[in-house]
Amino acid sequence: MATTLLRPDQTFYPSPRLAAEAPVETLAYMVTFDPTRKTPDGLVTLDVDPKSKSFGRQIGRVDAPNVGDEFHHFGWNVCSSALCPYASHPHMERRYLLVPGLRSSRIYIFDVKPNPKQPKLVHTIEAKEIADRAGYSRPHTIHCGPDGIYVSALGNPDGDTPGGVFVIDHDTFAVKGRWEIDRGPQKLAYDFWWHLGYDTAITSEWGTPNMVEGGVNPEILLAGEYGHKIHIWDLPKRRHRQEIDLGKEYQMVLELRPAHDPAKAYGFVGVVTCLKDLSASIWTWYLDGSTYKIEKVIDIPAEPADPDDLPPLLKGFKAVPPLVSDINLTLDDHWLYVSAWGTGEFLQFDVSDPFKPKKTGSVHLGGIVRKAAHPTSGPLNGGPQMVEVSRDGKRAYLTNSLYASWDEQFYPDGINSWATLIDAKPDGGLSLDGGFFTTFEQRTHQVHLEGGDASSDSYCYS
């Protein structure tokens, strides 16, 4: 594998504090997919240099060699965790993007080094290799770990439980196998991340492929059978340590954002909806003595609506659920961003006290009923969804599609996809004045920034 000849890869930073001083990104990578599965999904390069003439526009694109992959999340081969003292490999290069197809279970590996604007497909991990070696399918989240590439998967090859985590060798891209040695009671999977300073991994729960691929199933939802727990693991020993149940009414416990500072043992997780009142919520988990606990810290209520304005799935409820689908935490652990995909709201909270968040900013874009416009657009559909934050915390990148089969249920008229850049004010607050707003043919999903961003890297030094 490619290594630097002299110094460590200059995009690696020992601590989140040092990473926040990194140069400002000029390129962003974004995956897009075709919900009709007729044209290949793509890895798109965006020019995000405000001084450039093509600011905010697509300047490169590489197509998948197949159709119907459903690109979703993706991640780097190595990142700042390569500097961790117990498994250091500082001279590997951050140059490969691993892009899973959430439907096809393939993982494509693109090399961005020869031409950062036009990445090149160099390797494909087929679904069969993941099934044979790890017993999993539907790869979702990718995190570059200290000793390998970690990938979460929604289920087994039959689309049932268990979902879990598997590891890919960062030298050879071979699937090494299932990560869990003892999974305890854990069955459902979705996101995962860690507190490297506490040798602790956290996993969250959505549903199995069979529970989500045909769309959200109202029977499963009303029975409270989508995920409602998080799991705490011993990271090096690969063993389940603790299960925390948020309660059956808190359905779909998704994005995990642990504090970036490895000396802190708390983090935030978003819950899509509460069966009682369709509200969404943010919870803070924290270490208390030797066990983890969790506390609800933010409630985002549903908004009453005329049933005529609602899709069939929601008519009976006479309300729009906020549907918090993604959250993101700045590298200084100070600001938390929250996407409410249903109501079309993007929120900013001051979480310097993680138990007492203060709402500091909000903008509306799209939304099931509101259809709010950007200053440079007409009415929008879809809503703020995947959010990526720059390392200096000054810019948030947003896209508006969730997941093909769920997009159709909540936005039956179809989603006209966009990506936008929103500026964060230094003392809190959001601004749509600068930035960009760009529309795309295919549905837009996760964005990652050149050199790293607020969800790509983890750190071993405080």
Place this chain on the structure above:
Amino acid sequence: MSSALWPWAALVLLGAYHGVNPGMGWLFAVARGLQEKSRRAVLGSLLPIAIGHEASIVMVVIAVSLTAQVVPPFFVRLLAALVLVTFGLYKLVRPRSHPGGFGIRVGPAGLTMWSFLMSSAHGAGLMLAPVLLGLQVYATYHSLSEISLQAVAAASLHVAAMLLVMGVVSVVIYDKVGLGILRRGWFNLDLGWSFVLIASGAVTLFTAA
């Protein structure tokens, strides 16, 4: 320098090299200090790391000493040369072998074990073999008790040098310099180390009397 002294100087220099190398221990000590926000945690990590390193070295010292008891010096050199060249070639292919299953919150015993495995995977002890063979006691036949004294002295001198350098580096980085230096000063020595292993194997072979 007299020919009797160079092996001792080499032992000290190799110890200092391992002490400076972030991957061999001082970085782990600093990480634990930062995590606990305590310089005592930095200092407390040094001895377990040194003990693990010493254990890895002693394995090689014992192997060389025992081999020297049963085969003539030339064959000891030949064997050492073969092992060094083979290991150097292996490190060319897999430069980044590090032990798995460790996290940042290892206790003193875990830290010792990590250091032992890390030093062994690095070939830290192997690199000492040609130096040991330069010591007078190994050059011609001596009894195991005669060898043991010098072997222990050799390994201890090496580790003492490592401990001293590692201690100074970790405290200076923790107190003054900060970890930003990792980005500028952590040179890629993997390739160089492989060639040094192979070269010292060759030297060991061709200087065989």
